[in-house]
Amino acid sequence: MLVWETIIEASDTTMVTTEWAMYELAKNPKCQDRLYHEIQNVCGAEKIKEEHLPQLPYLNAVFHETIRKYSPAPVIPLRYAHEDTQIGGYYIPAGSEIAVNIYGCNMDKKLWENPEEWKPERFLDGKYDSMDLHKTMAFGAGKRSCAGALQASMIASATIGRVAQEFEWRLKDGEEENVDIVGLTSRKLQPLHVIIKPRNL
Numbered sequence: 001m002l003v004w005e006t007i008i009e010a011s012d013t014t015m016v017t018t019e020w021a022m023y024e025l026a027k028n029p030k031c032q033d034r035l036y037h038e039i040q041n042v043c044g045a046e047k048i049k050e051e052h053l054p055q056l057p058y059l060n061a062v063f064h065e066t067i068r069k070y071s072p073a074p075v076i077p078l079r080y081a082h083e084d085t086q087i088g089g090y091y092i093p094a095g096s097e098i099a100v101n102i103y104g105c106n107m108d109k110k111l112w113e114n115p116e117e118w119k120p121e122r123f124l125d126g127k128y129d130s131m132d133l134h135k136t137m138a139f140g141a142g143k144r145s146c147a148g149a150l151q152a153s154m155i156a157s158a159t160i161g162r163v164a165q166e167f168e169w170r171l172k173d174g175e176e177e178n179v180d181i182v183g184l185t186s187r188k189l190q191p192l193h194v195i196i197k198p199r200n201l
């Protein structure tokens with residue numbers, strides 16, 4: 001479990017988030033420009049650091065929209081019902097194993113407008129507290145929800161911000177179609193192919 005939690009739950013989820021965020025930013029130049037200008041306004045010539053994160057709401061929205069659309073842990077590790085219970089109106093008999101579909105929750109049309117669309121702006125409409133780590137179901141819920149949510153948010157956001165600050169990202173021709181996912185965490189089946197151009201910092 002020690003190795004599992006370090007590699008799969010901590011590193012892999014964070015890496016997957018960063019790769020999909022850069023895919024979407026490279027695909028959506030307007031979002032990338034908005035993020036770059038937000039970072040420039042706050043950091044100026046300084047390199048982005050964790051201390052800057054609370055002042056970067058668009059970067060926070062990019063992070064949350066990426067873990068909503070790509071749910072790095074798409075299915076919650078199995079739960080065992082020790083006694084008869086009810087969840088969401090369903091009767092669960094003792095002895096059942098339950099797998100909650102996080103991806104399904106994050107793509108639920110009743111909760112999210114156009115869930116297939118990657119749109120960080122949806123988190124900036126005043127309904128969400130920017131410090132709330134659970135805007136989506138990506139980190140699970142309840143007392144066994146992700147223990148590393150804050151760390152994941154800080155590491156992935158600082159990384160996304162840093163590479164967006166340093167380079168302009170564009171998808172390589174044909175890359176837009178490469179959206180297949182594989183594995184226990186939502187890994188990109190075909191590794192990300194981009195063209196990056198250094199910015200004048």
Ligand code: HEM
Pocket residue numbers: 005009010011013014017067071072073076077102138139140141143144145146147148149151152153156
């Ligand atoms: C974007 C990145 C991450 C996502 C989407 C994510 C998601 C999740 C999910 C869905 C669970 C299961 C929650 C449940 O069973 O209800 C979980 C559990 C856990 N995660 Fe994360 N995680 C991420 C990053 C991290 C990081 C960076 C760490 C460690 C530093 C971490 C440590 C853990 C641990 C220890 C658990 C087990 C908690 C428990 O069973 O009480 N995770 N995570």
